[in-house]
Amino acid sequence: MAQQQQIPDFYLDAPNVSSDSEVMVALLNMGGPKTNKDVKAFLERLFKDDLIIRFPLSKVLQSFFAWLIVTLRWKKTAQRYQKIGGGSPIYAATERQRRALDQELKARGRNLSVVISFNYSEPLPEQTIQVIKAAGKSVLLPISLYPHYSRATTEANIHHLKKAAGRIYPELKFLKPPSYYLHEGFIQSYVDRIREEIVVAKGESLDDFYLLFSAHGLPLYFLMEGDIYPFQIAQSVALILDRLNRKDRWLISYQSSVGPMQWMKPSTDEVLQAMAKGGIKKVLVVPVAFVSDHIESLCEIDMEYRQLAEEAGIHDFRMSKAPECHPLFIKALADAVEQSLPPKFTATGDFVASAPILSKKEEVKNVQ
Secondary structure (H helix, E strand, O other), X not given: OOOOOOOOHHHOOOOOOOOHHHEEEEEEEOOOXXXXXXXXXXXXXXXXXXXXXXXXXXXXXXXXXXXXXXXXXXXXXXXXXXXXXXXXXXXXXXXXXXXXXXXXXXXXXXOOEEEEEEOOOOOXXXXXXXHHHHOOOOEEEEEEOOOOOOOOOHHHHHHHHHHHHHXXXXXXXXXXXXXXXXXXXXXXXXXXHHHHOOOHHHOOOHHHOEEEEEEEOOEHHHHHOOOOHHHHHHHHHHHHHHHHOOOOOEEEEEEOOOOOOOEXXXXXXXXXXXXXXXXXXXXXXXXXXXXXXXXXXXXXHHHHHHHHHHHHOOOEEEEOOOOOOOHHHHHHHHHHHHHOOOOEEOOOOOEEXXXXXXOHHHHHHOOO
């Protein structure tokens, strides 16, 4: 079987779910400032969280380092958000995904409600738990919008939701967040987005482009402690390449490093510079770990890396869009929800089986 998300046991309650009406589905993500006025508060929450950024002597100095970085960076960060419209589009994008998933589940006859929970901007975990309590739901099914599991992302979201539930609604039970990073719909949504960047009618071919799969990086200490994130990234990329029938001229890199610690390599900016030195003129960057377009893709890749690449000599730089509300991505999320819950029963007592997360072909191909 494909490798699954390694959620620690203490996050899992394994409740016995008998009805959809007991369950609230929550889409999890980091969040982002809705306007430039919210940038400083967003960064303060982010850098104070030692689950995602751990500074030297973090138990004592986390707040100091967080204050220092926010003080030094927030105005520059606000300028970056201004370049993409003043604030992050992540809430609006996630809300569209929430509505699309809600509609897909209802079309399948599932009586489920879907909410959003962000770690560092509203709706914050405490607000999400209040909504769940007010709705009278007893079970939470978290669906991470970080497709590839990491302690810094999915686990951090669940940790903060658990902590909020302990204060506000201790009776709430948590289901294990399902994994979908190998789902055929998830993979195909990236393949389609890549192909959208090539204009066949103008004689263009994907073979003319070097594919650079850029994922959000992690501080190196996460890998030293056994984080499985880069291995899941590699598995998704392998399936994308297989569907594209691509054998060579591709690479995985990592972006968005910050702070004094070492981060995963190779970095996207260094790879682009090396490509230019190697005479590569056409590059298509795939933001492989992002399911919606926000500052890391719209600004960091499509503006900052684009300028770097063009100045270095890459004359055709392109970026594929994130899945956003691609129907196959929404189907992947809905399948993941159904895989986590009992099957839907019909009036005659027959059950409607959930769609498999992987195709049979992919089950055989993937790492055992």
